[in-house]
Amino acid sequence: MGYVDQSAMYNSYQPSLYVDHAEMEPFYGQEQLSYAVPQPFTTEQFKVPRPQVRMFGQERLDVQTLPPPHMSPSIALNNQDMMLDMQEMHEGAVLLNIKTRFQRELIYTYIGSILVSVNPYRMYNIYGTDMVLLYKGHALGENPPNKLNALTNSLFIIPKVLFCFFYLLFSGESGSGKTEATKLVLRYLAAIQHTSNIAQQVCTSPLMESFGNAKTVRNDNSSRFGKYIEVFLEKFFNSYLLEKSRIVFQAKDERNYHIFYEMLAGLPSQQKRAFYLQDAETYYYLNQGGDCGITGKNDAEDYRRLVAAMEILHFAAEDQASIFRVLASILHLGNIFFQRHEVCIWFVILFDVVSPLCALACFFGFRDAVAKILYSLLFHWLTEKINSQVYPHQHTLSISILDIYGFEDLTFNSFEQLCINYANEYLQFFFNRIIFREEQEEYSREQVLWQDIPFSDNQPCIDLVAAKPHGILRILDDQSCFPQATDHTFLQKCHYHHVHNPLYIKPKMPTPEFGIKHYAGRVTYQVCFHVIFVHLHNYFQDSIKF
């Protein structure tokens, strides 16, 4: 799902397409962007964007100027629910169809079993009970795709028949609407599956969002962890890939995880005093991004919702107090500063750090590593706790929903972006395998006549990042075992092993960076991985138990 969704990239033609984010900016400017659920839509407020098309690796094209010579007037004038029904299928036609539908407030379009969604940043009145009833029990394509219900429902019917497991995969760049789509699907499932404990299902989302979401420059409520939800008769979360760097560092205009600000805004003053807590602006771990508030978000109100959710999920008062105590200690930890004369010999000896200059940096690294581990253990404990409440005792049929954060190319890309983009690269690989490779293999097996559909196989990129023994992440792993290793030695090893790989870009100047040609575009990664801290992190991860 993307701006126009990344699914729009999933076409058989190269180069791929997407509608440029920046061009939509005036459409959803800050004043119109509401933090959680946008206000009801009115036609007067609706500004139609002029989507632009980017062909990867080529210059930009405007939808208006895309060559329409082969486009029949019917395509230009009508809109097609199901893109496969279009008589003429090419990039211009696909985009024009999506745009025409978007202007008519139709944000969902089918491409076979794929649902393309354009984020309207306005809540349309299409998610009510009447719609649930309209879609319930109907197969994909029987109703217009004006809801995610159709797709969800098709999965929901099939498992009952086939007794196997099905997946919904949300994909798209940051801010495209994956998390909202996940929630809509869950709400739909909760509405049609009365055996579930609906109160618990609804409550887990705000809880997980407080601890796992944060404001970024792209999305005020960006998920900074991957979520894998299995809907049995109950809901089961499996979370991973929590963005740990955010706990100790935030870029300009970004925030730490919502929970810290919500806690400081909403905690009763007596409890706040007991934890020696002050306002958010006074904490180094919370004030690096600048503004500690988000327009349209009431942190105190969200704190109250969070506590209510904890009550419904049977969190004991003692557990709740412990959670806030751990959060408070992370904030206090962040305000500890070291000066050079305080360098301790034991630390230098313990980690075999030879240079005293390096030791000071190590103290900060040590402090940050402990903070990150504390938070990630708390987060892990929380998901375990939620799962123990809602996980089914016996396995039944399930629908799995995966919602991870989208592909990122920021001004400064580091280790976290490498992990995020690798995960997205892998999802693209998975998609290619299902849609192209396995389908074509089946045609061959059944000797069905078919025309070879070329697609860009991204296996080489996955190998570059992670294959044994010299994938970039493997090199990082190896290097983190050596206390003497540095970012420089790591980078030299990457250059040495991959300089001839066409997907790897070695900078012309001796700058501490490397580039990768991903399926969605080139990304330059600044090597500020702090290899030594990865070593420290591994050390403390093993030492601290919750």
Ligand SMILES: Nc1ncnc2c1ncn2[C@@H]1O[C@H](COP(=O)(O)OP(=O)(O)OP(=O)(O)O)[C@@H](O)[C@H]1O
């Ligand atoms: N279907 C929708 N209708 C109306 N507004 C939406 C819809 N989907 C998303 N939005 C708006 O877009 C914002 C960003 O969406 P969301 O958080 O789901 O993006 P995301 O793809 O999960 O981003 P990230 O990868 O950063 O987590 C939401 O806060 C909401 O305001």
